[in-house]
Amino acid sequence: MTHARNLTFAHLWVAFIAFTIALVLGVWQMWARSPLPAPFLTASTYFSSVTAHGTATAYVLTTFMVMGFGYYVAETALARPLPAPRWAWIAFALGVAGTLMAVVTILTGRAAVLFTFYPPLIASVFYYLGLVLVVAASWIWCVLMLIAMGQWKRANPGRPVPLAMFATVANAVMWLWTTVGVAAELLFQVIPAALGLKAEMDVGLSRTLFSWTLYAIVYFWLIPSYIAFYTMVPQAAGGRLYSDTMGRLTFVLFLLYSLPVGLHHLLMDPQQSNAFKFLQVALTALVSVPTLLTVFTIGASLEIAGRLRGGRGLFGWIAALPWERPMVLATGLAFLMLGLGGFGGLINMSYGMNAMVHNTSWVTAHFHLIFGGTVVIMYFAIAYAIWPTLTGRAAPSLALQRLQLWLWFIGMLVMTLPWHTLGLLGQWRRVATFNYADPIIAAWGPWVIVSLIGGVILLASGLLFVYNLLEFNVAREPNAEAPGALYATAVHPPARVPATLNGFRLWNALVLVLMVLAYGYPLAQFFIIKSPEALVHRVDERR
Amino acid sequence: MSDEPDPRDRPWRLWASVAILSVFAFSVLFGFVLLPVIQGRGAGLDAWTSICRALGIAPGSPAAPQPTSDAKAQPTTRVAWSAGLMEALARPSAAGATLASGCAACHGRDGRSVDTKLYPDLAGQSAAAIYKQLYDFKQGSRANPVMSAMAQPLTEEQMVALSAHFASFPVRAIAPVDLAAPGEAIERLVARGDPARGIPACNACHGDQSGGPVEAPRLTHQGTQYLAAQLRAFKSAERHNDIYSRMRSVAAALSDGEIDGLAAFYSITLAY
Numbered sequence: 001m002t003h004a005r006n007l008t009f010a011h012l013w014v015a016f017i018a019f020t021i022a023l024v025l026g027v028w029q030m031w032a033r034s035p036l037p038a039p040f041l042t043a044s045t046y047f048s049s050v051t052a053h054g055t056a057t058a059y060v061l062t063t064f065m066v067m068g069f070g071y072y073v074a075e076t077a078l079a080r081p082l083p084a085p086r087w088a089w090i091a092f093a094l095g096v097a098g099t100l101m102a103v104v105t106i107l108t109g110r111a112a113v114l115f116t117f118y119p120p121l122i123a124s125v126f127y128y129l130g131l132v133l134v135v136a137a138s139w140i141w142c143v144l145m146l147i148a149m150g151q152w153k154r155a156n157p158g159r160p161v162p163l164a165m166f167a168t169v170a171n172a173v174m175w176l177w178t179t180v181g182v183a184a185e186l187l188f189q190v191i192p193a194a195l196g197l198k199a200e201m202d203v204g205l206s207r208t209l210f211s212w213t214l215y216a217i218v219y220f221w222l223i224p225s226y227i228a229f230y231t232m233v234p235q236a237a238g239g240r241l242y243s244d245t246m247g248r249l250t251f252v253l254f255l256l257y258s259l260p261v262g263l264h265h266l267l268m269d270p271q272q273s274n275a276f277k278f279l280q281v282a283l284t285a286l287v288s289v290p291t292l293l294t295v296f297t298i299g300a301s302l303e304i305a306g307r308l309r310g311g312r313g314l315f316g317w318i319a320a321l322p323w324e325r326p327m328v329l330a331t332g333l334a335f336l337m338l339g340l341g342g343f344g345g346l347i348n349m350s351y352g353m354n355a356m357v358h359n360t361s362w363v364t365a366h367f368h369l370i371f372g373g374t375v376v377i378m379y380f381a382i383a384y385a386i387w388p389t390l391t392g393r394a395a396p397s398l399a400l401q402r403l404q405l406w407l408w409f410i411g412m413l414v415m416t417l418p419w420h421t422l423g424l425l426g427q428w429r430r431v432a433t434f435n436y437a438d439p440i441i442a443a444w445g446p447w448v449i450v451s452l453i454g455g456v457i458l459l460a461s462g463l464l465f466v467y468n469l470l471e472f473n474v475a476r477e478p479n480a481e482a483p484g485a486l487y488a489t490a491v492h493p494p495a496r497v498p499a500t501l502n503g504f505r506l507w508n509a510l511v512l513v514l515m516v517l518a519y520g521y522p523l524a525q526f527f528i529i530k531s532p533e534a535l536v537h538r539v540d541e542r543r
Numbered sequence: 544m545s546d547e548p549d550p551r552d553r554p555w556r557l558w559a560s561v562a563i564l565s566v567f568a569f570s571v572l573f574g575f576v577l578l579p580v581i582q583g584r585g586a587g588l589d590a591w592t593s594i595c596r597a598l599g600i601a602p603g604s605p606a607a608p609q610p611t612s613d614a615k616a617q618p619t620t621r622v623a624w625s626a627g628l629m630e631a632l633a634r635p636s637a638a639g640a641t642l643a644s645g646c647a648a649c650h651g652r653d654g655r656s657v658d659t660k661l662y663p664d665l666a667g668q669s670a671a672a673i674y675k676q677l678y679d680f681k682q683g684s685r686a687n688p689v690m691s692a693m694a695q696p697l698t699e700e701q702m703v704a705l706s707a708h709f710a711s712f713p714v715r716a717i718a719p720v721d722l723a724a725p726g727e728a729i730e731r732l733v734a735r736g737d738p739a740r741g742i743p744a745c746n747a748c749h750g751d752q753s754g755g756p757v758e759a760p761r762l763t764h765q766g767t768q769y770l771a772a773q774l775r776a777f778k779s780a781e782r783h784n785d786i787y788s789r790m791r792s793v794a795a796a797l798s799d800g801e802i803d804g805l806a807a808f809y810s811i812t813l814a815y
C-alpha cells in the first residue's frame with residue numbers, strides 16, 4: 001500500500017462531504033413536511049433541496065464510494081499496483097467537475113426535477129451534463145477494474161481471482177449494463193429537450209428506459225456492503241468465510257437478476273402490459289436467492305467465528321461474537337435493517353399491495369431504510385476498517401465508532417418506521433408541505449415529528465462519523481495490520497474454480513439474452529405503435 | 544480476459560443456462576398464457592384475446608369485465624396540444640389582426656372588453672387559453688348563443704391567428720381607487736385551497752408560477768360579474784368543457800359568497 005492511497009482518500013472524502021451536506025438537507029426536508037414551522041420554506045426551495053439531497057446521496061456518495069473502495073480492493077486484494085492511475089485521476093476530476101456543475105445548477109433553482117428526473121419536467125441542461133460527467137467517470141473506473149483483473153489473471157493463470165476483486169468486477173460489469181438505460185434516456189430524450197431541440201417527448205419510453213437503470217443502480221450501491229459481508233466480516237469476527245463459491249454465485253446472481261426486472265417500478269404505469277410486468281416481477285423474486293445465500297453464508301461464517309471463540313449451544317455463538325468490533329456490530333445492525341426493509345420490499349413488488357402504497361411515503365421510507373440503513377452503515381464500517389491501513393494509524397476510539405453506528409441504527413428506525421406508517425395512512429410523497437389544519441392530516445403530525453427526531457439523530461451520527469475519521473489525523477498509535485489482512489480466508493480456500501465463476505463471459509451472454517427477452521418488446525412497442533408525446537415542461541424558465 | 548475452455552467447465556455453462564432459461568420459460572408460461580387465459584375466462588374472453596391483451600398488443604386489461612352500455616362517451620374537449628400548435632400560438636400574425644375586427648364589437652379592438660360585466664378581456668390572456676375556448680365553441684364542447692355562431696366558420700389556422708393576436712396586447716390598467724384588500728379567507732382559498740372540502744389552491748393552476756395545465760387562463764384583469772358568472776356556470780355544470788371536471792368539482796364546492804369573493808379578488812388583483 002499503496003499507489004491508490006490518495007486516490008481512495010480523495011474519492012471517499014468527496015463521497016462523505018456530499019453525504020454530510022445531504023444529511024443537513026434531509027433533516028430540513030423532514031422539518032418542512034412536519035407541523036413545525038420551517039425556515040426558508042417554499043415549494044421551490046423544497047424541491048430544489050430534494051433534488052440536491054437525492055443527487056448527493058444517490059449519485060455522488062455512492063459513485064465515489066464504489067470507485068474509491070474499488071481502487072482500494074484492486075490494489076490490496078490483488079496485491080499489485082493499480083493499472084493506469086493517471087486515468088483514475090482523470091476520472092476523479094471528471095466526477096468532481098460534474099458534481100460541481102450539477103450542484104451549481106440546483107442551487108440556482110434551475111433543476112428542481114428530483115434525482116429521478118420525472119420527464120416531461122426538464123431542468124437546465126447543465127444539471128444533466130453534470131450527471132453525465134459523473135457517469136463517464138464511473139465508466140473509466142469500470143474499465144480500470146476490468147483491466148486490473150485481466151492483468152492479474154494473466155499473471156496468475158488458473159488461479160481463482162480473489163473474491164473481493166471478483167465481486168468488484170461483477171459490480172463494474174453490472175454498472176456498465178445498468179447505465180445503458182439512463183444514458184439512452186438522457187442522450188436521446190432528455191438532453192435534446194433541455195437544449196430546446198425537442199418540444200415533445202415520449203414519457204412512456206423515458207420511464208421505461210429509466211426503469212432499466214433504477215433497480216440495478218441500487219445493487220451498484222449495495223455491492224460494497226456485500227463485499228464487506230463476504231470478505232471483511234468473517235475476518236473481523238475472527239473466523240473464516242464459510243464458502244467462497246457461495247460468494248461468487250451471489251455476485252453473479254446479482255448481475256443476472258438486478259437487470260431484467262426494472263418494470264416492477266412501473267407496476268402502476270399504463271404504458272407496459274401486464275404480462276411483461278408479471279415476467280419481470282417473477283424474475284425480481286429471484287433476487288431473494290442471492291440474498292438468502294448471503295444470510296446463510298454470513299450466518300455460518302459468523303457461527304464458525306463464535307464457536308472458535310468458545311460459544312456453545314444453539315445460540316451461544318452469537319453472544320460469543322466480538323460485538324465490540326465496529327465491522328461485526330455494523331453487520332448485525334445492517335442485517336436487522338435488511339430484514340425489515342426486505343419485507344417491505346416484498347410488499348412493493350406485489351402488484352395488489354403496490355397499488356396501495358405506490359405514491360405514498362411508504363416507498364420513500366422503504367428506500368431510506370434499505371439504502372440509508374443497510375448500505376450506508378456498511379459504508380461506515382468499511383471506512384473504519386480501511387482508514388487504519390490508509391493512515392497507518394490505529395483507530396483512536398472504537399467506543400465512539402460503536403456509538404456512531406448505534407446512533408445511525410436507532411435514528412434510521414426512529415425515522416423510517418413512523419414514515420412507513422404514514423404511508424399506510426395515506427401520506428403522499430413528492431409533496432412539499434401538508435395542510436395540518438385538515439383534521440385527517442393533523443393526525444399525521446405527531447408521527448412526522450417522531451420521524452424528524454429520527455432525522456436529527458441521523459444527522460448527529462453523520463457528524464460523529466466525520467469526526468471519527470478526522471480523529472485519525474491526531475492519532476499517535478501506529479496501525480499494526482497489513483492491508484491484505486482485512487480479507488477473510490475461506491474454510492476451504494479454492495485451489496481452482498470453474499472458469500464460469502472466475503470471469504463474466506457466460507453471465508454477460510445470459511444477461512444479454514434476458515434483457516432482450518424482458519425489455520425487447522416493452523421498448524420496441526414505442527417504435528411500433530405510435531404513442532402520444534407530452535409537451536416538454538421546463539422548470540428553469542418560470543417567471 | 545481469455546479463459547481457456549476447460550472440459551470440466553462445460554456442465555457449468557450448460558446447467559447455468561438451462562436453469563436461467565427454465566425460470567424464464569416458467570415466468571412466460573404463467574404471465575403470458577396461464578394467468579391471462581384463466582382470468583380472461585371469468586370476463587368472458589377467449590384465450591387468444593386474453594393473451595393479446597396481456598401482451599399489450601390488444602387494448603384492455605385481462606381481468607376486469609367491461610360494463611356494457613349503449614351510451615356514447617363524449618370528450619369534454621377535443622383540443623390536443625402539440626409542440627407545433629404551441630409554437631404557432633406564440634407568433635402573432637397579420638391574418639389575426641384582420642380577423643380580429645369581427646371580434647371588436649364586444650371584446651374591443653385591442654382585446655379590452657367593451658363591457659367587462661358580460662365579455663372577458665382578451666388582452667394579455669394566454670393564447671392557449673383563448674384558442675382552447677374558440678375550439679370548444681366551434682366543436683360544441685362549450686355553448687354560447689353568440690360565440691358558438693362566431694366560432695363556427697373559423698378554420699384552425701384562423702383560431703390560432705386570433706388567439707396569438709389578442710394575447711399580444713398589454714393587459715388593461717386597473718384604476719388604483721378600485722384596489723382593495725380581499726378577505727383573509729378568500730386569500731387562503733387562492734393560495735392554499737381548502738383540503739377539507741377537496742378544493743385545491745386556485746394558484747395551483749392559475750398562478751403566474753404554476754406548472755398547471757397549458758389551457759388554464761389568467762384570471763386577473765377580468766370583470767367581477769363575468770368571473771362569478773363563469774364559476775356559477777361550472778357549478779351548475781351548464782359549462783362543462785373542463786377536462787376531468789376540474790373546474791366543475793371546484794366550483795361545486797364553493798359557496799355563493801366565496802364565488803363572489805373570488806371573482807372580486809381576481810378582478811382587483813394586478814398579478815398573481
